[in-house]
Amino acid sequence: xxxxxxxxxxLFSLAPALAAAAAGAAGPSVGEPAPALELSDESGAVHALSxxxxxLVVLEWTNPGCPFVQRHYRSxxxxxxxxxYPDSELVWLAVNSxxxxxxxxxxxxxxxxGFDYPTLQDPKGTVGRAYAARTTxxxxxxxxxxxxxxxxxxDDDPHGRSDxxxxxxxxxxxxLRQKGTPDPSQTExxxxxxxYAR
Amino acid sequence: MLGRMVRGxxxxxxxxxxxxxxxxxxxxxxxxxxxPGPELPPAPPxxxxxxxxxxxxxxVQVRLLADxxxxxxxxxxxxxxxxxxxxxxxxxxxxxxxTGAPTELAFExxxxxxxxxxxxxxxxxxxxxGFAVDYGxxxxxxxxxxxxxxxDAAAPQGAMQPLRAELRFLVCRLECxxxxxxxxxxxxxxxxxxxxxPAADAIRARFERFEALRPEPAAAFGxxxxxxxxRERLRPGDRFGISIELEGCPEEGRDCSxxxxxxxxxxxxFLPERVPQIRLRAVALEALGxxxxxxxxxxxxxxxxxxxxxxxxxxxxxxxxxxxGRLRHIEIEAPLPRGPRLEPAPAASAPAAPGAGPAAxxxxxxxxxxALALGWLGGLILNLMPxxxxxxxxxLFSLVEGAGRTRAEALRHAAAYAAGVVASLxxxxxxxxxxxxxxxxxxxxxxxxxxxxxxxxxxxxFLLALDFFGVYAFGSAPAPLARLGQRASGPARSxxxxxxxxxxxxxxxxxxxxxxxxxxxxxxxxxxxxxxAAIGVGLATPFCAAALLPALRRWVPRPGPWxxxxxxxxxxxxxxxxxxxxxxxxGGAGGEAVAAVLGQLALLGIAAAxxxxxxxxxxxGAARAAAVGVLALLAAGPLLLPVAEPPLLHAAxxxxxxxxxxxxxxxxxxxxxxxxxxxxxxxxxxxxxIFTADWCITCKLNERAVLADARVADELAQQxxxxxxxxxxxxxxxxxxxxxxxxxxxxxxxxxxxxRRPDEPERLSELITVEGLVxxxxxxTSTG
Numbered sequence: 001x002x003x004x005x006x007x008x009x010x011l012f013s014l015a016p017a018l019a020a021a022a023a024g025a026a027g028p029s030v031g032e033p034a035p036a037l038e039l040s041d042e043s044g045a046v047h048a049l050s051x052x053x054x055x056l057v058v059l060e061w062t063n064p065g066c067p068f069v070q071r072h073y074r075s076x077x078x079x080x081x082x083x084x085y086p087d088s089e090l091v092w093l094a095v096n097s098x099x100x101x102x103x104x105x106x107x108x109x110x111x112x113x114g115f116d117y118p119t120l121q122d123p124k125g126t127v128g129r130a131y132a133a134r135t136t137x138x139x140x141x142x143x144x145x146x147x148x149x150x151x152x153x154x155d156d157d158p159h160g161r162s163d164x165x166x167x168x169x170x171x172x173x174x175x176l177r178q179k180g181t182p183d184p185s186q187t188e189x190x191x192x193x194x195x196y197a198r
Numbered sequence: 199m200l201g202r203m204v205r206g207x208x209x210x211x212x213x214x215x216x217x218x219x220x221x222x223x224x225x226x227x228x229x230x231x232x233x234p235g236p237e238l239p240p241a242p243p244x245x246x247x248x249x250x251x252x253x254x255x256x257x258v259q260v261r262l263l264a265d266x267x268x269x270x271x272x273x274x275x276x277x278x279x280x281x282x283x284x285x286x287x288x289x290x291x292x293x294x295x296x297t298g299a300p301t302e303l304a305f306e307x308x309x310x311x312x313x314x315x316x317x318x319x320x321x322x323x324x325x326x327x328g329f330a331v332d333y334g335x336x337x338x339x340x341x342x343x344x345x346x347x348x349x350d351a352a353a354p355q356g357a358m359q360p361l362r363a364e365l366r367f368l369v370c371r372l373e374c375x376x377x378x379x380x381x382x383x384x385x386x387x388x389x390x391x392x393x394x395x396p397a398a399d400a401i402r403a404r405f406e407r408f409e410a411l412r413p414e415p416a417a418a419f420g421x422x423x424x425x426x427x428x429r430e431r432l433r434p435g436d437r438f439g440i441s442i443e444l445e446g447c448p449e450e451g452r453d454c455s456x457x458x459x460x461x462x463x464x465x466x467x468f469l470p471e472r473v474p475q476i477r478l479r480a481v482a483l484e485a486l487g488x489x490x491x492x493x494x495x496x497x498x499x500x501x502x503x504x505x506x507x508x509x510x511x512x513x514x515x516x517x518x519x520x521x522x523g524r525l526r527h528i529e530i531e532a533p534l535p536r537g538p539r540l541e542p543a544p545a546a547s548a549p550a551a552p553g554a555g556p557a558a559x560x561x562x563x564x565x566x567x568x569a570l571a572l573g574w575l576g577g578l579i580l581n582l583m584p585x586x587x588x589x590x591x592x593x594l595f596s597l598v599e600g601a602g603r604t605r606a607e608a609l610r611h612a613a614a615y616a617a618g619v620v621a622s623l624x625x626x627x628x629x630x631x632x633x634x635x636x637x638x639x640x641x642x643x644x645x646x647x648x649x650x651x652x653x654x655x656x657x658x659x660f661l662l663a664l665d666f667f668g669v670y671a672f673g674s675a676p677a678p679l680a681r682l683g684q685r686a687s688g689p690a691r692s693x694x695x696x697x698x699x700x701x702x703x704x705x706x707x708x709x710x711x712x713x714x715x716x717x718x719x720x721x722x723x724x725x726x727x728x729x730x731a732a733i734g735v736g737l738a739t740p741f742c743a744a745a746l747l748p749a750l751r752r753w754v755p756r757p758g759p760w761x762x763x764x765x766x767x768x769x770x771x772x773x774x775x776x777x778x779x780x781x782x783x784x785g786g787a788g789g790e791a792v793a794a795v796l797g798q799l800a801l802l803g804i805a806a807a808x809x810x811x812x813x814x815x816x817x818x819g820a821a822r823a824a825a826v827g828v829l830a831l832l833a834a835g836p837l838l839l840p841v842a843e844p845p846l847l848h849a850a851x852x853x854x855x856x857x858x859x860x861x862x863x864x865x866x867x868x869x870x871x872x873x874x875x876x877x878x879x880x881x882x883x884x885x886x887x888i889f890t891a892d893w894c895i896t897c898k899l900n901e902r903a904v905l906a907d908a909r910v911a912d913e914l915a916q917q918x919x920x921x922x923x924x925x926x927x928x929x930x931x932x933x934x935x936x937x938x939x940x941x942x943x944x945x946x947x948x949x950x951x952x953x954r955r956p957d958e959p960e961r962l963s964e965l966i967t968v969e970g971l972v973x974x975x976x977x978x979t980s981t982g
Binding site: 029030031032033065066067068071129132134135158159161183184185186188189190191192193194195196198 | 294296297298299300302325326327329330332366368370372373374375376378435472475500502503504941957958
């Protein structure tokens with residue numbers, strides 16, 4: 001039966017139309033499965049998101065050349081947070097989508113800063129664009145089922161002048177460990193733009 | 199030469215020193231942007247700073263300015279910070295955009311009362327091919343407050359009062375450098391009633407210049423503003439549209455204000471402030487048309503996963519060129535769709551996500567409870583469909599006929615019927631889950647990928663119709679045809695009828711149950727089973743209600759001669775359903791298949807007539823058994839249908855696929871492959887990809903109503919779109935993988951590719967309209 005469009009629309013309005021499931025140019029939405037990724041880190045080891053199913057995963061878009069990232073590494077924000085929970089529960093992965101970053105640069109930065117989580121090398125920017133990572137830092141928290149549960153800024157203090165900034169990622173991880181949901185689940189990230197390859 | 203001068207007389211040394219200082223000052227000045235305007239007087243020490251060092255050079259110089267040198271308490275004046283940026287570097291607006299950080303300026307002084315911070319209109323910096331848009335300033339910008347010294351300030355009158363400010367900001371070119379300054383500007387404060395002494399002309403000129411760059415209200419511009427939104431309320435994850443219309447000639451006879459867009463790129467034209475939990479994007483810009491002068495900006499908004507604020511307002515700046523071509527800015531303020539009432543956080547999260555995990559995984563915004571309710575409602579409505587109504591009607595009549603029966607029996611029948619319905623739906627759900635687990639991505643309607651199934655259903659409907667016409671009696675009970683309805687021979691029969699109802703309902707179910715099922719397919723196994731069960735309950739509800747509530751039975755009219763006519767009418771409904779299924783078959787397998795099935799239906803009719811006459815003659819025995827056997831064989835005939843592999847776009851079939859192809863324009867339609875799309879994009883052509891299948895009722899409806907529309911065809915032809923049709927009528931791994939890549943398990947899906955953004959196609963939802971599609975097609979080719 002071919003129904004005229006008015007009736008068709010009336011029929012569809014019986015139930016709310018499915019919102020477009022996939023996010024548009026804005027990347028994955030909170031509540032959707034996190035896009036798959038497979039990249040090698042600065043030592044050549046390959047990491048895939050599916051390797052860490054069953055664990056909490058934090059993706060940190062980073063760029064040592066960005067003053068915001070430098071400020072956080074001076075105060076060890078990411079490093080302390082990555083050590084907050086045991087490796088069996090939490091996996092912290094930094095991602096560098098800067099177009100001219102090399103594994104050697106990352107190794108040097110890692111040796112200087114002394115953190116122990118891998119930095120995935122994404123010079124082509126495919127994973128960054130899949131996640132629509134805009135700034136460094138830009139944080140994504142993924143739950144053990146592979147769903148994106150938080151994305152946005154690391155905290156609420158872009159200029160670093162608060163004594164006690166609210167660390168959204170820390171709160172998100174704490175909430176997830178208690179089987180809750182992060183609140184807020186989405187914030188506007190701040191920082192330098194990711195220097196993607198053209 | 200300088201060295202010899204220095205060794206000379208003191209005067210010469212002084213001259214040389216002065217020359218050197220001047221040279222250095224000029225060079226330093228050149229390192230910063232040349233100030234377009236009169237030279238500022240020297241700044242008091244402490245009121246100016248150069249910072250944001252990059253490669254040893256400061257990239258910004260900041261200076262505190264006040265437009266009065268001497269003020270009386272209570273008298274208004276302006277105070278601000280002037281940023282002078284090195285060429286190529288920019289500073290951020292209050293909404294920095296996608297990256298960066300907002301500029302912060304905080305005056306902190308005793309007795310200083312400030313108005314809100316004034317921001318001149320920014321410009322947009324679109325980079326990375328549109329991946330990110332920032333808002334800010336380059337060259338020089340002054341941010342300021344209207345200010346007053348409180349009359350009862352404790353400072354003694356006549357003193358120089360330092361007005362302190364702390365600044366934090368970020369300046370970027372490709373790389374970014376943060377800046378932080380603490381400055382103080384001394385201001386002489388007199389006694390109340392004293393006349394103020396304005397600052398130097400150059401300083402006041404700066405204030406005037408940047409005051410003029412503030413956004414103006416639309417009315418001051420001589421234009422009328424209208425903002426419309428597509429939704430009134432927002433739930434987490436909702437999308438909505440906003441249309442901003444700016445009209446230059448709202449009333450006849452008035453002097454019209456003519457203006458044009460400040461940029462062809464809506465992203466440079468529309469500069470929004472940040473709204474918590476809502477992302478706004480300008481997607482299209484068009485002239486008002488219809489003889490009206492002005493323009494319209496279309497925005498798309500998306501609420502984040504958190505409940506948006508209760509009442510949010512859209513505040514934005516529009517960049518326009520006036521009749522003289524000067525760039526001017528208009529400020530817009532309009533209410534946005536409202537989010538849920540603000541509640542304490544725990545309570546707010548609970549209703550938004552019942553069954554937190556799986557429901558949160560579903561981005562459609564439909565909670566599990568809502569999907570169950572929809573499923574039940576859909577099942578209820580299914581009873582009215584011609585597919586199901588005849589069987590239901592007969593069930594109801596048999597119920598009424600047995601009105602003398604005990605309530606317990608009625609209950610047994612109702613229970614058996616409901617069990618039959620729910621069990622067969624659960625079996626269907628189980629089948630879907632099994633297929634899903636096996637890796638086959640199935641959406642609703644997968645069974646229609648098999649033309650034999652469609653043919654068999656058509657035959658079944660036809661058989662039932664013949665029963666209703668009285669040609670023979672369906673079922674094994676040798677009831678005389680004079681009996682109306684089928685005398686129930688036990689709950690087993692009710693069970694079977696429940697199963698039959700489900701089978702018959704499937705062709706008619708898609709339009710109603712699409713959403714509930716779409717939700718179910720995205721969720722966990724428990725959700726799928728739950729929704730299917732809810733549909734079953736809805737489907738069984740009318741009959742069960744009639745069986746259990748004697749009062750309702752009174753509503754069913756007593757059988758009478760008119761019943762025969764009703765049965766015939768219902769039979770006609772079944773024939774109509776059968777014909778519709780045949781039309782589906784035509785699209786899926788072509789004319790030859792339909793001819794074959796029609797032939798089989800004719801044979802079926804003859805066999806049924808034969809069986810009927812045998813039944814009427816009440817002849818038991820081998821002849822009857824043989825007749826039944828022949829009938830069954832013929833009914834199974836469609837299952838042996840030789841179905842040829844249909845070509846991807848069946849030229850002979852007036853199916854949706856062809857309509858879609860025609861919409862693409864002669865020669866522009868192509869069968870889909872990821873490589874072909876990539877090729878077209880590389881050549882700079884925009885692409886439009888249509889995912890469809892002949893069994894997908896929604897797709898076909900879209901194709902007939904929208905894709906075949908002349909406006910869509912025009913737009914596709916005008917913009918030189920390469921149109922690709924991905925036909926999923928048969929299983930296709932490439933198409934399935936492509937759908938999965940875009941986060942979909944089912945169809946329809948429409949993708950609009952902008953060649954400048956080959957990795958970010960615009961995804962259109964299931965229900966498309968001509969206007970929406972045309973807008974999306976234009977947006978992909980008009981944005982910069």
